[in-house]
Amino acid sequence: MTTTTHDHHDDHAHHGPAKGLARWLFSTNHKDIGTLYLWFSFAMFFLGGVFAMVIRAELFQPGLQLVEPAFFNQMTTMHGLVMVFGAVMPAFVGLANWMIPLMIGAPDMALPRMNNLSFWILPFAFAMLASTLFMEGGAPNFGWTFYAPLSTTYAPPSVTFFIFAVHIMGASSIMGAINVIATIINMRAPGMTWMKLPLFVWTWLITAFLLIAVMPVLAGVVTMMLMDIHFGTAFFDAAGGGSPVLFQHVFWFFGHPEVYIMILPAFGVVSAIIPAFSRKKLFGYSSMVYATASIAFLSFIVWAHHMFTVGIPFAGELFFMIATMLIAVPTGVKVFNWVTTMFRGSLTFETPMLFSIAFVVLFTIGGFSGLMLAVAPADFQYHDTYFVVAHFHYVLVPGAVFSIMAAAYYWLPKWSGRMYNETLGKTHFWLSFVGVNVTFFPQHFIGLAGMPRRIPDYAVQFADFNMVSSIGAFLFGASQLLFLFIVIHTIVAGKKAKAKPWDGAEGLEWTVPSPAPFHTFDTPPKVD
Amino acid sequence: MSATSDNHASEHEHYFVPAQSRLPIYTALAMFLMVYGAGSMFNAMTQGHDSNGEWIMFIGFLGLAFVLYQWFSAIIKENHAGLVGDQLNRSYVWGMSWFIFSEVMFFFAFFGALFYLRTFVGPWIGGEGAKGVTNMLWEGFEYSWPMLSNPDNDAFVPPHDVINPWHLPLINTLILVTSSVTLTIAHHALEAGKRKQLNIWLGATIVLGLVFLFFQAEEYIEAYSHLGLTLASGIYGSTFFMLTGFHGAHVTIGTFMLIVQFFRSLRGHFEPEDHFGFKASAWYWHFVDVVWVCLFVFVYIL
Amino acid sequence: MPSKLLKGGVALFAVLLSAVTQADWTLNMPQGVTDISDQVYSLHMLTFWVCVGIGVVVFGVMFYSIIKHRRSKGAVADNFHESTAVELAWTLIPAAIIVYIGIQAFPVLKNMYDFEDSELTVEIVGYQWKWRYTYLSDDPTQQVSYFSNLATPAEQIRNRTDKGENYLLEVDEPLVLPVGSKVRFVLTAADVIHSWWVPQLGVKKDAIPGIVNESWTIINEPGIYRGQCTELCGKDHGFMPVVVQALPQAEFDEWMAGKKEEAAKLAELTQKDWTYDELMEVGESVYQKNCASCHQANGEGLPPTFPALKDSPIATGDVMAHIDIVVNGSAQNPAMAAFGPQLSEVDLAAVITYERNAWGNDTGDMVTPVDILNYNAGQ
Numbered sequence A: 001m002t003t004t005t006h007d008h009h010d011d012h013a014h015h016g017p018a019k020g021l022a023r024w025l026f027s028t029n030h031k032d033i034g035t036l037y038l039w040f041s042f043a044m045f046f047l048g049g050v051f052a053m054v055i056r057a058e059l060f061q062p063g064l065q066l067v068e069p070a071f072f073n074q075m076t077t078m079h080g081l082v083m084v085f086g087a088v089m090p091a092f093v094g095l096a097n098w099m100i101p102l103m104i105g106a107p108d109m110a111l112p113r114m115n116n117l118s119f120w121i122l123p124f125a126f127a128m129l130a131s132t133l134f135m136e137g138g139a140p141n142f143g144w145t146f147y148a149p150l151s152t153t154y155a156p157p158s159v160t161f162f163i164f165a166v167h168i169m170g171a172s173s174i175m176g177a178i179n180v181i182a183t184i185i186n187m188r189a190p191g192m193t194w195m196k197l198p199l200f201v202w203t204w205l206i207t208a209f210l211l212i213a214v215m216p217v218l219a220g221v222v223t224m225m226l227m228d229i230h231f232g233t234a235f236f237d238a239a240g241g242g243s244p245v246l247f248q249h250v251f252w253f254f255g256h257p258e259v260y261i262m263i264l265p266a267f268g269v270v271s272a273i274i275p276a277f278s279r280k281k282l283f284g285y286s287s288m289v290y291a292t293a294s295i296a297f298l299s300f301i302v303w304a305h306h307m308f309t310v311g312i313p314f315a316g317e318l319f320f321m322i323a324t325m326l327i328a329v330p331t332g333v334k335v336f337n338w339v340t341t342m343f344r345g346s347l348t349f350e351t352p353m354l355f356s357i358a359f360v361v362l363f364t365i366g367g368f369s370g371l372m373l374a375v376a377p378a379d380f381q382y383h384d385t386y387f388v389v390a391h392f393h394y395v396l397v398p399g400a401v402f403s404i405m406a407a408a409y410y411w412l413p414k415w416s417g418r419m420y421n422e423t424l425g426k427t428h429f430w431l432s433f434v435g436v437n438v439t440f441f442p443q444h445f446i447g448l449a450g451m452p453r454r455i456p457d458y459a460v461q462f463a464d465f466n467m468v469s470s471i472g473a474f475l476f477g478a479s480q481l482l483f484l485f486i487v488i489h490t491i492v493a494g495k496k497a498k499a500k501p502w503d504g505a506e507g508l509e510w511t512v513p514s515p516a517p518f519h520t521f522d523t524p525p526k527v528d
Numbered sequence B: 001m002s003a004t005s006d007n008h009a010s011e012h013e014h015y016f017v018p019a020q021s022r023l024p025i026y027t028a029l030a031m032f033l034m035v036y037g038a039g040s041m042f043n044a045m046t047q048g049h050d051s052n053g054e055w056i057m058f059i060g061f062l063g064l065a066f067v068l069y070q071w072f073s074a075i076i077k078e079n080h081a082g083l084v085g086d087q088l089n090r091s092y093v094w095g096m097s098w099f100i101f102s103e104v105m106f107f108f109a110f111f112g113a114l115f116y117l118r119t120f121v122g123p124w125i126g127g128e129g130a131k132g133v134t135n136m137l138w139e140g141f142e143y144s145w146p147m148l149s150n151p152d153n154d155a156f157v158p159p160h161d162v163i164n165p166w167h168l169p170l171i172n173t174l175i176l177v178t179s180s181v182t183l184t185i186a187h188h189a190l191e192a193g194k195r196k197q198l199n200i201w202l203g204a205t206i207v208l209g210l211v212f213l214f215f216q217a218e219e220y221i222e223a224y225s226h227l228g229l230t231l232a233s234g235i236y237g238s239t240f241f242m243l244t245g246f247h248g249a250h251v252t253i254g255t256f257m258l259i260v261q262f263f264r265s266l267r268g269h270f271e272p273e274d275h276f277g278f279k280a281s282a283w284y285w286h287f288v289d290v291v292w293v294c295l296f297v298f299v300y301i302l
Numbered sequence C: 001m002p003s004k005l006l007k008g009g010v011a012l013f014a015v016l017l018s019a020v021t022q023a024d025w026t027l028n029m030p031q032g033v034t035d036i037s038d039q040v041y042s043l044h045m046l047t048f049w050v051c052v053g054i055g056v057v058v059f060g061v062m063f064y065s066i067i068k069h070r071r072s073k074g075a076v077a078d079n080f081h082e083s084t085a086v087e088l089a090w091t092l093i094p095a096a097i098i099v100y101i102g103i104q105a106f107p108v109l110k111n112m113y114d115f116e117d118s119e120l121t122v123e124i125v126g127y128q129w130k131w132r133y134t135y136l137s138d139d140p141t142q143q144v145s146y147f148s149n150l151a152t153p154a155e156q157i158r159n160r161t162d163k164g165e166n167y168l169l170e171v172d173e174p175l176v177l178p179v180g181s182k183v184r185f186v187l188t189a190a191d192v193i194h195s196w197w198v199p200q201l202g203v204k205k206d207a208i209p210g211i212v213n214e215s216w217t218i219i220n221e222p223g224i225y226r227g228q229c230t231e232l233c234g235k236d237h238g239f240m241p242v243v244v245q246a247l248p249q250a251e252f253d254e255w256m257a258g259k260k261e262e263a264a265k266l267a268e269l270t271q272k273d274w275t276y277d278e279l280m281e282v283g284e285s286v287y288q289k290n291c292a293s294c295h296q297a298n299g300e301g302l303p304p305t306f307p308a309l310k311d312s313p314i315a316t317g318d319v320m321a322h323i324d325i326v327v328n329g330s331a332q333n334p335a336m337a338a339f340g341p342q343l344s345e346v347d348l349a350a351v352i353t354y355e356r357n358a359w360g361n362d363t364g365d366m367v368t369p370v371d372i373l374n375y376n377a378g379q
Ligand code: HEA
Pocket: A145, A259, A260, A262, A263, A305, A306, A324, A325, A327, A328, A329, A331, A332, A333, A335, A336, A363, A364, A365, A366, A367, A368, A369, A370, A371, A373, A374, A375, A379, A382, A383, A384, A388, A391, A392, A395, A396, A399, A400, C050, C051, C054, C058, C094, C095, C097, C098
């Protein structure tokens, strides 16, 4: 095989990347694999975005215009799945791959070949998922939460492929997470003690723990579906002593931590960028670490807040309501720390900082609506309406996605060795900022006014806001084409970047040249 | 924070970063073929038509077996070549530990389902507790565990009887617990450098594993052919076979891992202080053992 | 540059905002017509204002820093980065706020879970894609039960005619409830999970197959209240509205008596001699209401998911097989539900007759309600 087994260290570690396609297919280099992850997630963001555009186009006006209801449901489902599992999660894994070794002074990820495997599973998994669109009976049409029995007894045959796609995506995530944990625990440079770790590393460590704890549960629940569909088991069928509600409990035991998997690394990114452009140390480093850990812990005991209306007994409702609201406390600590970091700093507003500030504001708005949802009696009115859709897009789009964009602008000089164009970057920011708010803010109103989610057609009183929302969505979507242009433009024609392009930035990643050489920290740096 | 990159080569150990490798992407391809084949096969089975799914799955499986063989061989070679230092060894240790933790969580999903069904759903359908009204749909159904009667006995034909925990399952429990002991003895022998002892006790563990699997198969045959206890006989059968079935699959994998270690030992692999492959297999075995004990208590006895 | 864009953004928002104030759009949760919905509204506003308050403080400090502490204004960074006292404060204060909200929510939640002492119990069953309402009674023969289907015509949905005022929120037969008395709901479903929601009542509860949920309401004002199914339940999830008509007790009783009479008449109808034309006429309307969502008005279905009935082997073949699949549903595919329990003998006979003769199927067969009775007796 291709493994080099020549006698000892030294020579092999320093050869550069292989030529051509082989470099990417067979890579064991954390930077190349990180790049693969990032491009893959970008592609998936566009694919999921195209599905979203179909949704918004159909909802532009009341009445059925473009697509049939059956296809609309497939769009909603695939949009949710592709965005969550294809765009946001892989983007953060890509960032982890690139940045964690650089931030802790490690030569690579702990298990480089497994790293490559975790990545290459994904294109296969998503090819299989996307191919369901062309299967008889259509793609999965039961929502990204795939509640049984709509997703079992009443599902199209493609559900079987969906299940297996989820299985192997889960395998990819678990391997990725194991790699992150092994790297952080075991590969820190001498002197890089726990309480010196950059917050991005901390948040990823905790995220990886969440991943290992909940992805197997997701695998478990889809396996039960598989058995119900093909082997006559009764897990989700009361006629045999099971219950459809069992599905929801197991799913949300995964599903709720999953949403924090999509936001904790974002907290890490923002905690790196805000101090850099405030030229001031992050306020309350240690409380940030503890807050992250508390959020992770709490995320395991709040899952049933997605199920307030399924009829769990009173004591359960009460418990899950209080536990859920408690998450606002550690999250608040984070928000306050960011704001205090900016307070009395020396601020400048380059593109990464703009995205980070927007993150703090808009994520907090999303968090507020989350807190409102957590109030169980009120959730009876909010549940499964566009108010929920507004909530989670505020935490996911100007939350998770903005943080990813901020990270891309912030570290692009390190990755590519070139600076992006600041004017274009700011234009992209402002278009996205306006677009995202025009898209999702009115959804609060239509939700409160009573529009259920996952419907292809709606009553006439929701018409105006839906039109506004669709216009915003087209604007936001189109501005992402600008983002793609900016990234490509930077890589091919950007100005050369310095090793440390941001005067306020801190961290080991800025001690290596830009672009970061193929191999870094073969000899660990010394941190004091 | 400042960093210096002056040469500490003398104090630090070089972390082995493997060169490019074709193994991972082949693994991904093989996994894909396997699940794609399995998907086609299952759909064909349920819809009652033909497909070539089983062949695709089989090819994927062979491919996976072949690639993994290469992969593990490569790691063993690297180790023999002295490329694996303490630090990388620790990475393997962490990797395996967290992998086992993920397996724990996989079983947790099924155990959690079992607890939820038994403490809440069953009584509710039977008319007790906070949601006892549910019984209006299933009049006449009384809940008891093990369930020898289902809410709808036409849709899910219930079993006549369930497995008696004090026969085969008890024997199997003793077998597995013993196997954990024999494996530990083998491990001590390995650490003491006693190769022959190691082989004997490791061999004994493998035999115990195989006997366990044999009895398990026996039990399944009994359940299907005499007790009417099947996957489709209601939630008792569903949880019973899911839990014991996935456990059995893990025993199979564990036994296979031990067999590999046995042959490696015959070839003279392993040093008293360097035998990660053996250790990892042993941990896995103990994990499988603990799962069984939980199963014995919660699935068979209670 | 950024400030220009900022101004542009602000201007855009201003335009939108003024548009908002001009149109009479609903922006907020309805206060509703029950005590519960009113209490929920108050909770909603409470948490809303709490969030606004916190938002003002947090964003206030933030924008203060953005404006005052920018480097272009010559700000020099301070270097404080820790303060246990401050951190303790901003942990404890939000915690206290949460406890306060929890205390406010507790009695409302408790009240929602009090299903005792109801004067009337209505069973609500979700079907793909309609509701069945049954007024439970100790004497099962006296129980009134009927389906409630979407009444918006396909022409409006397909944009061929103008949309009505209650587009998608109108049904053929609403759930009729008395004002001022406690009505308990027991909810379940026949196929997949649905969720029964009427915002004005503050009632939303999932209808789950095989499981029974409870909920209740006391409506304070007569009127018509509209809602929708709020759990994704397949293709026509967006097309299964809920309409409740609340009547004063006396009118309600009258309505109830009328309903019972209707049921008695229906039983008579079964025995009457039906002509082919009568059956075809009833059959067409039954078909449009119950079958067209899948098999389509023109009988061509949506293959491969929903088979065509035009020229279908069953609809043009053995009559018994046809009756069987309609009455008992399909053994292979649960989407084709058993309509025996859902439709009257008259409706079943009519729809089968219709299917066997419409769209050029022209078998000439006629199935009468008595045939259905005989078929059921034979089972
Ligand atoms: C990144 C993803 C993400 C994040 C971070 C969150 C964060 C939160 N979410 Fe959200 N949520 C989703 C993604 C996310 N959510 C998704 C995808 C769904 C829908 C799934 C589906 O059905 O498809 C959902 C649905 C959802 C529901 C179910 C709604 C329903 O279906 O009826 C609820 C209910 O409790 C909820 C609550 C919360 C809460 C309390 C938080 C908290 O963590 C928020 C905490 C943050 C703040 C509160 C702001 C900052 C704090 C302060 C400034 C301190 C002071 C504040 C106070 C004291 C108020 N979420």
